[in-house]
Amino acid sequence: AQSVTQLGSHVSVSEGALVLLRCNYSSSVPPYLFWYVQYPNQGLQLLLKYTTGATLVKGINGFEAEFKKSETSFHLTKPSAHMSDAAEYFCAVRLRSGGGADGLTFGKGTHLIIQP
Amino acid sequence: NAGVTQTPKFRILKIGQSMTLQCTQDMNHNYMYWYRQDPGMGLKLIYYSVGAGITDKGEVPNGYNVSRSTTEDFPLRLELAAPSQTSVYFCASSYGQKQETQYFGPGTRLLVL
Numbered sequence: 001a002q003s004v005t006q007l008g009s010h011v012s013v014s015e016g017a018l019v020l021l022r023c024n025y026s027s028s029v030p031p032y033l034f035w036y037v038q039y040p041n042q043g044l045q046l047l048l049k050y051t052t053g054a055t056l057v058k059g060i061n062g063f064e065a066e067f068k069k070s071e072t073s074f075h076l077t078k079p080s081a082h083m084s085d086a087a088e089y090f091c092a093v094r095l096r097s098g099g100g101a102d103g104l105t106f107g108k109g110t111h112l113i114i115q116p
Numbered sequence: 117n118a119g120v121t122q123t124p125k126f127r128i129l130k131i132g133q134s135m136t137l138q139c140t141q142d143m144n145h146n147y148m149y150w151y152r153q154d155p156g157m158g159l160k161l162i163y164y165s166v167g168a169g170i171t172d173k174g175e176v177p178n179g180y181n182v183s184r185s186t187t188e189d190f191p192l193r194l195e196l197a198a199p200s201q202t203s204v205y206f207c208a209s210s211y212g213q214k215q216e217t218q219y220f221g222p223g224t225r226l227l228v229l
Contacts, residue, residue, distance in 0.1 A: 009156065032215045043120070043206055043220035044159075051215040090158055094214050103149050103174055104218060106158030 002027040004091050006107035014115045019063075019078040021110050023091030026072065031093040033074040034104065035065055038088040047089075050074060061085070086114045118142055120221035122207050128227045129197040137192040137224050139207030147210045148190040149218065150174075150182065152203040159206060165190055166212070197228045 007022040025031060032051050036044040048059025055067040061084075065076045074091060088111050092104040123138045141148065146167045151159035161174030165184040179201060181193040190209075194201060204225050208218040 004158070034217075036220075041223075043222045044208075045220070046217045049215070049217065092158075096214060103151070103161035103164050104159070106160075108156060108158045 002031060002093055002095060002105050004093050004105055004107035006089075006091050006110050008110055009108065010111045010113060012113040012115060013081045015083055016080050019076070019081045019085065019112065021076040021089050021091075021112065023065075023074045023076065023107060024072055025074065025091075025093045027093070027095060029096060030067070030069055030072075031095050033065075033067060034092040034094070035059065035063070035074070035076050036090045036092060038090065038109075040087075044090065047076070081112075081114050083114050083116065086112055088112075120207055120209055120219050122205075122221040122224050124224060125222070126225045126227075128229060129194075130229060131197060131199065133197050134193070134195050135197070135226075137194075137205055137207075137226075139190045139192065139221060140188050141190075141207075141209040141219070142188065143209060143219065144187060145209035145211055145219075146187065147212045147216075148184065149208045149210075150180075150190070150192045151206045151208065152176065153206060153223075154203050162192065162205075194226075199228050202226060202228045 003026045005024045034049045035047040050067045058064045091107040120141045149164045150162040163182040165171045207221040210216040210218045
């Protein structure tokens, strides 16, 4: 069974500082990889995803993530945090093989706090 | 283009009551999903559908039922509400292939007392 681990349920950074949110997956074959953001009392919105090709993926709002097969990781970064980045961030995976649609497997989420 | 809409936004149920959570999408997506989100946890898949008339169980289907009579609608039914079903429920849809983005609704917050 696949699983997703997000290190740190809460991450606090100062405005303007680097944001790093960690995500590791466990599956023998690299899955499709996603980062979603959830603002308070809202649904989830896709930030970026990795399916194939270039391992550095750029998303919305200045975020990017790098797929590292050797480390089974897909960490999310942003060079300079903004107050509006405060939200819950979820890493999710989906197996490439197998029949049926199934769904996404989510990590537990990381709450990003931005200090003024 | 409203995307994925869910009703109601919030509901309080008594133990043993039943209710249906509504989900509609206007993007002509074949695939639809129901997830639940518990505090401090990620989302878990309850049921999914690959098209009208076709549904299948996800990771946590017990206590729920679904139907898919049209492409647009995917209601989730709770027959005998239990406190363990207190959660936030999200509906999502996608074009289909595994790498496709899932689009989420705003959620329904359910409290079972």
